[in-house]
Amino acid sequence: MKSDPVYLDYAATTPLDRRVAEAMQACLAEGGTFANPSSIHIAGRASAELVTRARARLADLLGADPNHLIWTSGATEANNLAILGAARFRAHQGRHLVTMLTEHKAVTAPFAALEKEGFEVTWLRPDAGGLLSAEILQAAIRQDTQLVSVMHVNNETGVIQDIGQLGEICRERNVLFHTDAAQSVGKLPLVLSDLPVDLLSLTAHKFYGPQGIGALYIAARPGCHVEPLTFGGGQERGLRPGTLPVHLIEGAGVAAAIAAAQMQEDLAHVTALCAQLMRGLAGIPDLRRNGAAQDTYPGILNVSAAGVEGESLLLGLEPVCVASGSACNSSSGESSAVLRAHGLDDSLAQSAVRFSFGRMTRPADIDFALQQYQCAVQHLRSIAPIVAVSP
């Protein structure tokens, strides 16, 4: 019986790339670059230089100007700064905002907070494949709309929104466009200088960098600005004060450089793994893929098995580590709001499993996961009540 974890939860967090770990260790070791980058002494200047280099590496990955990047603790903070900061900055012009029901909680929660502040939010629903149509966004934008937020790659289904088209609509209407790109940065090509994106959130731990460091991209154009959420020493142009974590920033920079150098290789690898997984799953009856078959990042595959309970499926899958469509062990036991917004009923949403994989995943891992999944689904279906039972 295999007991070592088979990690297929890359959408939650990726393993640290060995080269990233080595660079971070060099910072943390005795004699490493650890000083406060705001200090003007020689050690501080060495840290500041390292921060500048990391910012340039990240900017290079994004096709952006390094001066347009603000370091944060991760995508959640970047999303909060973008959404709360931009809405408040432009509140004197209007208080209408637009986002989607399928966004990550790091986006929906700040919008919900703004509703309590008196902003009006239009929550858009995607089509059955998870995509937002240009027409629906067009119709949602009003004279007083100030901000639209649509994520690039959905964290549960991998569905890729056409942020170029959606951003263009916003730009034509002089509305700020924010995208949560936590799942796409470092995995899909992005050239922000060519995209109509005003604000973009990212986090390093989704592309083999360390946890605890992310960034917000803020385009340099009129009306595109955010109010700070915290106040202090004036770092990051006063938008995100606090001593910069040099070793984390170094890790993010190295991870960005590696991602830029081997993006096509990584993409080809996950595409092959996804095809392998889909071939194996094809033999299981009454299985549904959640999210559009096209327009999906191949490192994420979300499937629901009819007649199977999600929490039991996760236990049956052990030691394969995947994410479930249910809030296991929570008192609510609610199924995924994202999948329900896709039109799935509670039972199918609850049975959903998200396989997500990446650079370090081996074909043997996929084979093992397939074997476990097939056994677990077959067993749970075999012990389920045959006749329909009404509550």
Next chain:
Amino acid sequence: MSPIEPYNKTVREYFSHTSHAGDLSRDYAQVRDSAVAESVQGAKIALTVGIEGAIVIEMRFRVWGCPHLIAAAEWLCERQESKPAAALADFPLAEIMRQLSVPVEKTGRILLLEDALKLLVAQD
């Protein structure tokens, strides 16, 4: 159980070895069955007992539910076999909660088993 280890050894054991899941292996002088479902989270359970001479010879279950409910059903069926059919009326809730370290928020799901047992008893 802590959120770090949500299932104790007993749950894992009974979840992995559901020898009482399925249908009765043969005909009995008396067969009783019941099925109940929970409206909130959709858990479902069906019980079947084969009785000879007022003794439960064989008890089987089918479940759509969480690992605790599956383990509880297996535990209950194993325990009821070879006992008088009258003992079906005694639902050992406290013992199940303790043996399986069931989180308190799942009490409702475990009580589904009691509802299914009551329906069996009502067929006496």
